[in-house]
Amino acid sequence: MTTYLLRRILLMVPTLFGITLLTFLLLRISPINPALIKGAGGAENGRAMTAEQREQMIKFYDLDKPAPVAYCKWLWKVLHGNLSDSFVDNRPVAKKIAERMGLTISITGTALIISYLVAIPLGVLAAIKRGQAVDRSISFVVFLLYSIPSFVAALLLILLVAGGDYLDLLPMYGINSINASAMGYFPWLWDRILHMILPVICLTYASLASISRYARVSMLDALSQDFVRTARAKGLSERLVIMRHALRNALIPIITIFTLEIPVLVSGAIIIESIFTLPGMGQLMFQSLDSGDYPVIMGLTLLIAIVTLVSYLLADILYAVVDPRITYE
Amino acid sequence: MNDAAHETYHETYAQRIARHFMADSFARNGLRVVIALFIIAALAPFLANSHAIIRVADGHISFPIFPSLEPIEWRFLVYVPLAAFVYFLRARFSHRPGIGLLFIIGIVALVELTLAATHPINDPTNDRDRPASFKLMPPIPYSPIESTPDQFSPPSWKHLCGTDSTGRDIAARMLHGARTSLSIGFVAQSIALLVGVTLGGLAGFYRGWIDIGVCRFIEIMDCFPPLLLILVAISLFASQNNMFYIMAVIGLTSWTGLARLVRGEFLRLGSQPFPQAAQALGASDFRVIVRHLLPNALGPILVSATFGVASAILIESSLSFLGFGMQAPTPSWGDILSDARRYIDFAWWLAFFPGLAILVTIMSYNFVGEGLRDAVDPRLKVK
Numbered sequence: 001m002t003t004y005l006l007r008r009i010l011l012m013v014p015t016l017f018g019i020t021l022l023t024f025l026l027l028r029i030s031p032i033n034p035a036l037i038k039g040a041g042g043a044e045n046g047r048a049m050t051a052e053q054r055e056q057m058i059k060f061y062d063l064d065k066p067a068p069v070a071y072c073k074w075l076w077k078v079l080h081g082n083l084s085d086s087f088v089d090n091r092p093v094a095k096k097i098a099e100r101m102g103l104t105i106s107i108t109g110t111a112l113i114i115s116y117l118v119a120i121p122l123g124v125l126a127a128i129k130r131g132q133a134v135d136r137s138i139s140f141v142v143f144l145l146y147s148i149p150s151f152v153a154a155l156l157l158i159l160l161v162a163g164g165d166y167l168d169l170l171p172m173y174g175i176n177s178i179n180a181s182a183m184g185y186f187p188w189l190w191d192r193i194l195h196m197i198l199p200v201i202c203l204t205y206a207s208l209a210s211i212s213r214y215a216r217v218s219m220l221d222a223l224s225q226d227f228v229r230t231a232r233a234k235g236l237s238e239r240l241v242i243m244r245h246a247l248r249n250a251l252i253p254i255i256t257i258f259t260l261e262i263p264v265l266v267s268g269a270i271i272i273e274s275i276f277t278l279p280g281m282g283q284l285m286f287q288s289l290d291s292g293d294y295p296v297i298m299g300l301t302l303l304i305a306i307v308t309l310v311s312y313l314l315a316d317i318l319y320a321v322v323d324p325r326i327t328y329e
Numbered sequence: 330m331n332d333a334a335h336e337t338y339h340e341t342y343a344q345r346i347a348r349h350f351m352a353d354s355f356a357r358n359g360l361r362v363v364i365a366l367f368i369i370a371a372l373a374p375f376l377a378n379s380h381a382i383i384r385v386a387d388g389h390i391s392f393p394i395f396p397s398l399e400p401i402e403w404r405f406l407v408y409v410p411l412a413a414f415v416y417f418l419r420a421r422f423s424h425r426p427g428i429g430l431l432f433i434i435g436i437v438a439l440v441e442l443t444l445a446a447t448h449p450i451n452d453p454t455n456d457r458d459r460p461a462s463f464k465l466m467p468p469i470p471y472s473p474i475e476s477t478p479d480q481f482s483p484p485s486w487k488h489l490c491g492t493d494s495t496g497r498d499i500a501a502r503m504l505h506g507a508r509t510s511l512s513i514g515f516v517a518q519s520i521a522l523l524v525g526v527t528l529g530g531l532a533g534f535y536r537g538w539i540d541i542g543v544c545r546f547i548e549i550m551d552c553f554p555p556l557l558l559i560l561v562a563i564s565l566f567a568s569q570n571n572m573f574y575i576m577a578v579i580g581l582t583s584w585t586g587l588a589r590l591v592r593g594e595f596l597r598l599g600s601q602p603f604p605q606a607a608q609a610l611g612a613s614d615f616r617v618i619v620r621h622l623l624p625n626a627l628g629p630i631l632v633s634a635t636f637g638v639a640s641a642i643l644i645e646s647s648l649s650f651l652g653f654g655m656q657a658p659t660p661s662w663g664d665i666l667s668d669a670r671r672y673i674d675f676a677w678w679l680a681f682f683p684g685l686a687i688l689v690t691i692m693s694y695n696f697v698g699e700g701l702r703d704a705v706d707p708r709l710k711v712k
Binding site: 015018271285 | 545549553557558561562564565639651669670677681684687688691696699
């Protein structure tokens with residue numbers, strides 16, 4: 001097991017190297033030129049850069065160096081724990097990312113947990129009632145939900161319940177009301193929850209399909225095993241057979257796919273965050289792409305890649321932990 | 330008993346899958362809807378056009394709809410029936426159905442549809458108000474990029490799905506947008522299929538260093554934050570504004586699942602005796618891969634590709650929604666939706682109808698995929 005772990009961790013290094021190099025080169029050949037963009041934006045605010053300042057900036061951010069040299073300089077900094085500074089506001093990238101992480105984790109995390117809490121019982125129910133009307137209607141409804149693009153749902157929900165022409169129950173966008181800082185803790189929390197309802201719904205409903213299908217298949221698999229037949233043969237009630245014997249075994253593969261979804265927690269949801277103007281990781285990514293802020297893009301890519309790789313590894317380890325029949329050499 | 334055994338003996342693998350597939354009502358109807366959508370997309374200029382199909386005025390009969398078509402439309406109209414006719418002749422006079430020919434006809438038709446989608450009807454005149462003693466208008470008498478004086482008209486008998494900020498008829502835009510969305514989904518997934526099957530197949534067949542290399546590459550592609558790669562790649566070609574770039578970018582970023590699948594299938598099949606037997610008989614690597622391994626892995630590949638088409642359509646509409654997809658004047662469902670975002674406080678029809686169109690399309694594809702999965706998976710089969 002230890003050698004297996006070591007090998008997996010060592011294999012991560014070339015992958016991380018490849019990801020960052022590919023992103024860097026892509027950003028370099030893309031027409032997004034941060035110096036030009038920053039100069040143009042500055043002119044609008046009455047702070048046009050002089051040619052000299054631009055030269056200075058290009059030099060400072062290594063934009064005049066060939067891509068491989070600039071990449072090596074970036075890598076050197078990262079190896080010293082420095083993700084360098086953002087182009088746009090010159091603040092450290094690590095700080096910018098850290099500010100946004102909490103919000104994204106709270107929203108995507110809530111959505112992830114709710115979707116599992118709803119989808120697993122649905123899938124298990126569909127498996128128990130396999131082929132019956134219940135099974136077919138569950139699969140119809142989850143597929144229906146899955147097929148609605150999240151941004152369409154977001155737009156229609158805003159229109160219907162958040163200050164459109166119809167109801168005005170929930171706030172339309174943002175993460176807090178304007179006067180949030182003056183509130184006490186509980187009113188503040190309530191305000192935050194109201195703001196989170198719509199984004200969480202939009203992030204939850206679509207993933208019900210895949211999780212419940214997965215739960216259904218793995219429950220069907222468990223129900224067809226010999227130990228379930230034995231449990232029935234010795235006269236256990238159907239409820240006990242399902243809850244204590246089949247369900248526990250059906251949950252094993254589900255734990256694994258849950259692990260595989262951890263990266264979403266840090267990558268955020270570009271579209272939903274941009275519709276509800278939530279200052280999360282997805283928004284940060286989108287804004288930095290828009291403004292050519294490549295230190296931020298590189299930092300985000302690195303972070304998301306590390307989290308993705310670690311969660312893949314975690315999934316494999318968990319698989320062996322929950323199922324002793326699996327061993328890795 | 331004897332009869333049943335006799336019948337199944339004559340059933341080929343494809344026929345058995347088809348039988349199981351058609352026995353599932355969700356899958357059957359999903360397939361019907363997908364075919365209907367493609368027919369609607371192909372006939373879009375005849376369903377939504379500001380020109381009359383037949384017009385009788387001053388004792389003259391004219392067919393104004395035909396001169397209004399773009400040249401590309403003519404190619405589409407001539408090639409496809411011709412190809413279908415050739416196929417019919419072949420099916421009539423030789424007993425082999427010729428799947429290869431059907432495939433080529435399908436690809437030609439799709440490429441033409443794709444090209445046609447980027448050339449919507451551009452003739453600004455209309456026959457709606459021109460006097461005539463008799464005229465037969467298409468069901469939706471508006472062209473997709475034609476502005477009418479009714480701006481933000483809610484759905485009514487005049488405009489079935491309402492109009493947008495410049496008075497364009499949403500129903501007409503949706504019919505023509507079906508071309509964009511359907512062909513993007515199909516072509517992008519074909520590109521993904523090509524890359525995924527090639528790389529996954531090579532990794533699964535040769536193993537060793539090739540396998541390690543391909544696996545690292547898949548891992549690298551999978552680690553990119555969602556949409557990042559697509560957004561950066563599209564900004565590379567931003568000046569081109571070409572549908573084929575968008576298809577290529579979506580295709581080249583969504584092949585990893587397929588590659589994993591094909592690799593797994595090839596690893597599994599490769600250790601069975603039949604490819605080894607073929608090799609022992611002197612078959613080349615290429616022949617073993619294409620004639621022995623690939624046909625045996627076709628079921629799961631087809632299933633995954635069907636779901637892939639659905640997800641490519643979703644990605645395209647998200648890109649258009651974010652403003653990175655198809656640009657005006659090409660109509661697409663995502664484009665109407667991005668308009669919807671600006672006027673969401675009152676113009677619900679701008680979000681509802683294209684959303685519904687996407688929903689129906691994705692759902693049909695998913696039912697087809699689900700039906701195929703059940704049909705090719707021996708474990709899940711209902712006895």
